Amino acid sequence: MHELSIVMSIVDIATKQTQQANALEVEEIELVIGELSGVEMSSFDFAWTQGIRDSVLKNARREIIRPEGKAKCIDCDAEFTIHQFFDPCPYCNSHFVSILQGKEMRVKSLVVK
Amino acid sequence: MCVTCGCGTDHQHDHDHSHGHSHAGEKKVIDLEQDILLENNLLAQRNRGYFEGRNIFSINMVSSPGSGKTSLLEKTLTDLKNELKFAVIEGDQQTTNDADRIHATGTKVTQINTGKGCHLDAHMVLHALQGMKPPADSILFIENVGNLVCPAMFDLGENERVVVISVTEGEDKPIKYPDMFHTSGICVINKIDLLPYVPFDIEKCKEYALKVNPNLKFFEVSCTSGEGLTEWYSWLKERVLTEA
Numbered sequence A: 001m002h003e004l005s006i007v008m009s010i011v012d013i014a015t016k017q018t019q020q021a022n023a024l025e026v027e028e029i030e031l032v033i034g035e036l037s038g039v040e041m042s043s044f045d046f047a048w049t050q051g052i053r054d055s056v057l058k059n060a061r062r063e064i065i066r067p068e069g070k071a072k073c074i075d076c077d078a079e080f081t082i083h084q085f086f087d088p089c090p091y092c093n094s095h096f097v098s099i100l101q102g103k104e105m106r107v108k109s110l111v112v113k
Numbered sequence B: 001m002c003v004t005c006g007c008g009t010d011h012q013h014d015h016d017h018s019h020g021h022s023h024a025g026e027k028k029v030i031d032l033e034q035d036i037l038l039e040n041n042l043l044a045q046r047n048r049g050y051f052e053g054r055n056i057f058s059i060n061m062v063s064s065p066g067s068g069k070t071s072l073l074e075k076t077l078t079d080l081k082n083e084l085k086f087a088v089i090e091g092d093q094q095t096t097n098d099a100d101r102i103h104a105t106g107t108k109v110t111q112i113n114t115g116k117g118c119h120l121d122a123h124m125v126l127h128a129l130q131g132m133k134p135p136a137d138s139i140l141f142i143e144n145v146g147n148l149v150c151p152a153m154f155d156l157g158e159n160e161r162v163v164v165i166s167v168t169e170g171e172d173k174p175i176k177y178p179d180m181f182h183t184s185g186i187c188v189i190n191k192i193d194l195l196p197y198v199p200f201d202i203e204k205c206k207e208y209a210l211k212v213n214p215n216l217k218f219f220e221v222s223c224t225s226g227e228g229l230t231e232w233y234s235w236l237k238e239r240v241l242t243e244a
């Protein structure tokens, strides 16, 4: 369950930011977790409830933005949506594609108080 | 906060937050845009610098439990010990069995006990390096926890990621665990001595793997019969030469 490590990293980031702002807790947190990031959302939700206990995030409202996978074909230059790393280029069937979007995992913003 | 390296990956900060003046009720919006794994990635970069400075070629070995990571290491270390310098970091959830097997080959080995953790991270590797001081101009093998999912996301600072799959597993593993095959540069297909007895279609497996990662390079080996190991050994020897 690497999702728990991810949640703990988010808790660390949030704790640091809250302290730096001389605040007490996080009211709202906005995350960006791409569809190709390798994060299983049901595991993530489970890890979240466990991980935020007794942390600055325990009362936080959580917003998750999920960018879809986008790739560019190295053979024909087409850009398209992908859902898996093994999806081929829909135009020329090539597997030589480079991922443009969907692998990101970011803490976008926080509202602390 | 970890005192040795200054990284903030210790989660036990239990002080109640009475920092100076309180801003109760006052809200502040922080537009952070920070990578969740930034801390790990920075430490991985630090490990990478350590390897570079000492001309160490480091290999992160990943697979399902039982695919033959330790066997491949035992064989390699025994066969090449007069030609190359090696060190090994063993990531194991509980036991020291694998580390003992490596130790028996006469190679410097250190063990990271991950406990319930299902993967190694750059922080653990950093401390293992500080403890063991692997020799310069060597190959460092890092045997990750047997798991094809969790280790995929965590850069350890390795120079190469090697995924091991054995012919007793399904040939569709690459598309079932695409992240791992996507992030690896080398795929070792092990236990080919068992091919006559199992329904594993090796070409199909490679085809699947190449769909996930068209740049993947394959070695087909048997740690039991020794078949295919020569190619793997040549590849290893080139790594320390070309990296010099």
Ligand SMILES: Nc1nc2c(ncn2[C@@H]2O[C@H](COP(=O)(O)OP(=O)(O)O)[C@@H](O)[C@H]2O)c(=O)[nH]1
Residues within 6 Å of the ligand: B063, B064, B065, B066, B067, B068, B069, B070, B071, B072, B146, B190, B191, B192, B193, B194, B221, B222, B223, B224, B225
């Ligand atoms: N037949 C056969 N068995 C192997 C081979 N390589 C490893 N094994 C066996 O597979 C089992 C698991 O190997 P091990 O190296 O511990 O796997 P690890 O969990 O990936 O480190 C052991 O019983 C090995 O003896 C091989 O090439 N052929």
Ligand SMILES: [Mg+2]
Residues within 6 Å of the ligand: B069, B070, B071, B098, B143
């Ligand atoms: Mg092992």
Ligand SMILES: [Zn+2]
Residues within 6 Å of the ligand: A073, A074, A075, A076, A077, A078, A089, A090, A091, A092, A093, A094
């Ligand atoms: Zn194309």
